[in-house]
Amino acid sequence: MTDPIVSTSPSRLKHRKAAEVIPFLEAYISKKEQEIAEIEQMVERYEKRRLIEERSYQSMSTLRRLLSGKKPDHHLAVEYIHYVKKPMEKVRALRIEVENARSILRSSGTSDIIAVSDELADEMN
Secondary structure: OOOOOOOOOHHHEEEEEHHHHHHHHHHHHHHHHHHHHHHHHHHHHHHHHHHHHHHHHHHOOHHHHHHHOOOOHHHHHHHHHHHHHHHHHHHHHHHHHHHHHHHHHHHHOOOOEEEEEHHHHHHHO
16 A cells, blocks of 8 residues: 655645744754654553463463363454554554655744644644
């Protein structure tokens, strides 16, 4: 699956003073990176828990396996979608946002006016 190409038309850009945009962008980037790290930690905890459950199930005797039962495969698939796939899609979207914010910072240089997308302008307010 490919990531969507994100482009902002010039009519959707708002111009703001660099003095108010740069500190916001730095805080915005760090906040989004923290959110990415939290989501990745959640996914790692889920995968570790699943691995431990699978190991404990495999280490049981045959009789105990018959009595304890195992989650059906379709339940595991739904769990995977909920705990891994959807959060990782969100991580990809957050990384795109962070990269867009970084590109704004890099392109701004020392100019007094910076062009900001509508979404970032809304977040600033």
